[in-house]
Amino acid sequence: MxxxxxxxxxxxxxxxxxxxxxxxxxxxxxxxxxxxxxxxxxxxxxxxxxxxxxxxxxxxxxxxxxxxxxxxxxxxxxxxxxxxxxxxxxxxxxxxxxxxxxxxxxxxxxxxxxxxxxxxxxxxxxxxxxxxxxxxxxxxxxxxxxxxxxxxxxxxxxxxxxxxxxxxxxxxxxxxxxxxxxxxxxxxxxxxxDVNLSVRPEGTELLGTRTEMKNLNSIKAISRAINFEAERQIAILRQGGKISQETRRWDDDKGISTSMRTKENANxxxxxxxxxxxxxxxxxxYLSALKDSLPELPQAKRQRYIAKFGLTPYEATMISNRKSLAEFFEKTLALCNDPKEVSNRLLGDGLKMLNETGLNIEDSFITPDKLALLIDKTNKKTLTRQQSKEIFELCFTKSIDIEQYILEKGLCPITNTDTISEAVKNTLLKHPDTVKEYLSGKTKVFGFLVGQTMRSLKGSADPALVNNILKEQLNLLQNNE
Amino acid sequence: MQISKETVEHIAHLAKLELSQEEFSRAEQALTDIIGHAEILNSLSSKGSPTVSANEFICSRQNLLRLDTPGASTPKEHLLENAASHDNDYFIVPKTVD
Amino acid sequence: MNITDFSVTQLSSMIKKKELSVSEVTNAVLDNITARDKNINAYITVAAEKALQRSKEVQKLLDNGELCDSPLAGIPVSIKDNICTKGIRTTCASRMLENFIPPYNAHATELLENAGAIIIGKLNMDEFAMGSTSETSFFGAVSNPWNTDYTPGGSSGGCAAAIISGQALLTLGSDTGGSIRQPASMCGVTGFKPTYGTVSRYGLIAYASSMDQIGPIARSAEDCVACMKVISGYDPKDNTSINSTLSSFPLNKDLSGIKIGVPYEYFGNNLSGEVKKEIYTAIETLKTLGADICEFSFPISEYAIAAYYVIASAEASSNLARYDGIRYGHRSSDSVSLEDIYIKSRSEGFGSEVKNRIMLGTFALSAGYYDEYYRKALVARDLIKKSFDEAFSKYDVIISPVSPCTAPQKGQSLSDPMKMYLSDAYTVGANLAGLPAISLPCGFDGNGLPIGFQLIGPKLQDQKLLNIGQIFQKHTNFHKQVPGGEKL
Known part of the structure; x- marks a missing residue:
């Protein structure tokens, strides 16, 4: 059955x-x-x-x-x-x-x-x-x-x-x-x-005797309790027993529901x-005014995000479920028309930071215009993805002026070839043995030299340029030999 | 209608009262008398009468609403000082059975 | 003439003119209590120290020119012990609240204090205001000062007894089914129950929420007016209170133009011959004062007592459920489990009459009986209200007896509760319909016990009733009689 x-x-x-x-x-x-x-x-x-x-x-x-x-x-x-x-x-x-x-x-x-x-x-x-x-x-x-x-x-x-x-x-x-x-x-x-649960043979209309369960303190507990209680009742009925109409207390640690002593004649x-x-x-x-004052509700928002912005149902749900996140999302979009990117940032690093800090987005220091700015700079390549990620995360707990920060930390991806040449030169001088190895044919140490150069430039150099200039200088050395 | 012993016991139980034997028989009589008198209400019909509070006909107030502004609470000591058993923070009773 | 022989209105003026000090007046009342209360037992608590302290403070305020508009500045007031007084024990004449000291004032108490009245003490009553003889008090019965073998009526028996024996100049009582008017009539004093909602119920320990009202018991309608001026008005803490503040009103010279309805049925065989005679005399007096007297048919609603007792007890059973020995009140020393605390504390704390009414109310609300009794009682209530409305479309006021007989002897009533309940027939109507009503002295029976009559008015016509009462008392002397035969 x-x-x-x-x-x-x-x-x-x-x-x-x-x-x-x-x-x-x-x-x-x-x-x-x-x-x-x-x-x-x-x-x-x-x-x-x-x-x-x-x-x-x-x-x-x-x-x-x-x-x-x-x-x-x-x-x-x-x-x-x-x-x-x-x-x-x-x-x-x-x-x-x-x-x-x-x-x-x-x-x-x-x-x-x-x-x-x-x-x-x-x-x-x-x-x-x-x-x-x-x-x-x-x-x-x-x-x-x-x-x-x-x-x-x-x-x-x-x-x-x-x-x-x-x-x-x-x-x-x-x-x-x-x-x-x-x-x-x-x-x-x-x-x-509180969950009221009963079971019945599939296809029948009559409701079985139900029990009421209390002390369900999380969504997971509710889920577990429902599954447990359904099984418990089915087991009893299968053996020909009867369900007592009673209130039961769910114990999430033990994973069982137990009968609460019925309050005698309490009903x-x-x-x-x-x-x-x-x-x-x-x-x-009054009622009309109240109706008008209602915000766009989550389900409507969700449909709109999927239809208009091409978000997946999962993304749309995750954002729309939290009103403040949805508001943040919409405000950012008004400044930077890249819904997928905004969504990725918010649902990736954004949620991670909110969980870590325990803050609500409206209580943190990150603002829609800051996120829009970071996305813009990344797209224009004036910040690397890694850099913009780091700044984004910092912005949750500190009030940061992004332009100022970039200047102070010298974060502009360095594209000045003279600066890079200088750095490459210094790296080669610092590691003569490695250079010797490279020149003798061990080309895989090239990566090490790139790494060292990038480090000395605090990781903010355009990697393609570094590669080229390093190759040039190494070739020069080779030719000189 | 004679109010039975069982009814008096049941009501006393609902009302959390315990009666001495003398009180019990007097209560039985008193309840029987007054309920007997109240039978006179039987000639009235309450069918279709709206469920109103007892003073809704005589009290024309409606929509009395208080602004949601916090006011001063009573100092804890004043609340506790009339209690038979407390520990300066909580009221105390023997453990309840859940 | 003794200080306590003056009216509140006279004393108020004398105090303001500095012919008397506040302390002198307070002391005069306290002296009378000391001398006379042993045989009467009108007081449960006398707050002498507090009263004298407050007298000094109020004197200072008066000397500084404050409180000039207050009709009660410096006037000692005594309060029925079911009305909360901050810092003064408030017991409801029950073992349940024997040691309860509220950390808050009732709204009416607060208004009195702000007006410069001096709270003298707390007056004895039937336990939780349930009774008609003031014999169910945990602190002993109250005696009628006219003859101490008799009861003073109830439940505000202590108020009426204190006034007539000079132990109080003004009292606050409460009326749910006649508890102000009936003791007033049995002690030869004046009692006024206002329109429901006129006086805030915040701090009045609830008996029947839809009928309880606080009102004055005093020596005259004039003194009642002074009290009502201070205690009436909307209180945001009580959502059943209304704004019907008594302002000063014109006192007509006589009663011409006033139509007084006299219901035939009220003067039938249930009424004692002596009471009937005195009330008829009062009706004649009203006639000579210019009133138009009209007899009419107004069947005492046969439903009134049933409706009253079902509704009042139902509400009481719920209102008294909070007395469980947990946060305040009597806790049984015999209790081990939680269930013990509930059952034993309540059973030890409440007297039998209270228990019976709780059980009646519980029964009326219980599954299976709710429709039969409670809902039908509400239908009856509506009918009674409508019949009053109809009567008042023709008459300005209705006159009636207060009680079918004069004060019963002690010990007589409690053995026949049904008879006692039925004697409320004249008074419960005003509570069911939420109407104002006043009880005025109008004579004595052969044993020298007082007789009073009642005037009931339409909703919010409190001024008119008090007005008529004052005019009646200008032309009669019943309200000036005191035990011992001295005329004031």
Missing amino acids: IWETVIGLEIHAELYTKTKIFCSCSTSFGNAPNTQCCPVCTAMPGALPTLNKQVPELALKAGLALGCTVTKHTKFDRKNYFYPDLPKAYQISQLYAPILRNGHLTIFTDNSEKDIRISEIHMEEDAGKLIHDNESGISKIDYNRCGVPLIEIVTAPDFRTAAEVTSFIEELSAILRYTNVCDCKMQEGSLRV DYRYFPEPDLPPIVIEEA
Whole structure:
């Protein structure tokens, strides 16, 4: 029997705001515990929530970019349950009237396209962080993260493979970054993916019992977890067993998922509409303005790069996935019309430097006009490829005036025949034995003499000229003998 | 409608409450009485009524939005000082079972 | 005449004219508390030192010419113990918050302090504002100063008792289903519940979010006005608050042109004969003052009590879930696991009435019952609001009793909770519809216990109600009576 894996995703994305969703505490990451809190986000008696304007705005931007329908009259609801990271013992979320519904995202795997349906996007607040200390048997609670705004993106169970899921997450991340909705750093927890997975015999319609997997901290982990869980479920069903509907925790080190102790009777959340927050009514004019403010999205950009600039799909994807890189690319092209060259530079040395330094391109010192200048000089041969590569790399971490640098370092490929003649002469004087060898017929030492000459000219001489002049001088010597 | 023992137990469990025997029987009675009285609501239909918050009819506010500008947080000591167990940085509870 | 016999308005003027110092007034109130509270138990916390310190500061400000526009500069105010006061213990009369000291003020507290009012202390109440007799307090029941065998009503019993016994000149109470108006009527003082949203709920420890309101309990409608001027207004920290600041308004000479609706059904057999008699007398008084009295049919919505208790308890069950012993509040010393902390702390921390209402609310919201009870309660609420709207299209205000009877004896009510709930029938309507309502003294029963009547107004017509109250009190003396038979 052939089995089919059916996957749906619940993705939580932390919105890129300065303050929390319901209070003015800062959302910046990585600060000392409980230093970004107030009576509202720690649920002290009498505290009340107030909605951050940026939250519905960013949620709408994401939804518009994903083709969603907007719920014009959207409201909040309370989801009630007890857990120490949830100080109010309810999470303010949206159940009855989520802000966005019915969107979709096209993914590209191998050579096929697939449309993934997005059931809904809603706003909610994040919980605090628990730090477990096994030795002393206590858990420590930090509420800094409590109240950070989230959108939850729920997909339909349209995925069938891990590759599809990976592709979706990458596309979604690119879109969320482009629209400045979320920085999508899975390792920092600003993007969290829960996987709902079930299996069924291929060709059947009925969905199998699904499990939910959490603690998937990287794209690779997601991939591994999907493959593991699908196999696990298939194995059980093959033996005639049943899948328990449960939440499982993925352990990436061990490569297995384990059942999380089910929160007994946890599922009666007793949702009811939040009385402390009035509804949000979204006007058409506001929505239009928001739509207009959306940048050209990654998928559109990708098509344009392939069609207009002749980039390969891979190149187009690599550049368009990062908005700042795409902007840099386009700005450089405006100055230097060589898309392939610009693309090669950015995807080669460019990405290498960004990875090494950990910088974003907009935070480095390299600018489009500098890259354009370097490419121009290389094409005109006033810099060698090697030289322009070195300067390019330096430009990431230092603010360099390229013309100045070239002058200071004497980098102009030396074409002055007198200078070269002088250098050749000196080399020959320095290495009389090698010259003797050459003159006696050992022509392979020619390379050594070229090398020595180039070195003395700091590698910036035109190699062809050096070759010629060296040959000339050696011939002269030969004739003199 | 008589509220059964099981229902009272279930609700107490959901609400994280433990009742003494006396409290339990009084609760059973009180709940039965008030729910019995609330049966009067049965003659109303909630079909097709929009899901509104309890004060949406009496509170005409909408679109109250706060600017995304950070304000001062409460000093950590003030947040911790009412807690039964803390270590000057974190609130402390017995280890949770995940 | 004693300092504490003067009205807030009179004292405010005397202080500004330097006929009295702020400390003198504060000390007068503190002295009365020391002398009288043993038998009444109106106070949970008296912040004497802080009050005297603040008195000196406010005196300085006044001497420098500041606070001249404040109607409450130098006036001692006492606050119901479910309203947060920074640095002063705020307990909700519960073991759960027995030692809780908020590091922040409620918005209303902040406004009072900025206006130069002197916070005297925190007043006793029913635990978490759930009750009608102030007997469920962890700190002991409050007694009615008219007869200490009787309750003062609830849940703001401490406020009403403190005012009538001269232990407070002005108090802030809270009203979710009648908790300002009912104790005011049972203690012979004036209580005002504003239009929902008029006073910020930030820092009011939540019971039912969609109905809670802070309001004054004082000796007169005039004193209530002084309070409302300071505490009302939009607060950005409370997204249900509105801008309806009371500015000074013209005081009509009499009530000609005012149409008062008298619902037939409110004066049926459920109402005690003595209460009925005094309220009818009050209606006659209003008539002689020029008001147009019109009887009309306004069925006490049979749904009102059910809707109130379902909605209030549902919201309460959620609002009280945060009391878990983790960040503040009572933590059981008997707890080992996390589950213990939750269950034991909450079970030890809450009294039975609170537990019962949490369970009622949990039930109403639980799977399978949500549509049947909660959603239908909201439908009922809408209907009740609409029937008030219709009545107000014809009448300026509606008059009604506050309670079917006078103050119950101690120990009587808690054994019959259903009867106690049903006695809220006259007051819950205003909370469900978010309307302003005032309770004014109008007589006594055969045992010398006070009787009050209620005026309910349309949304945002707070000024009109307070206005009518002031005019009524200009022509009557009930609000001047105090226990011991002395007329002020």
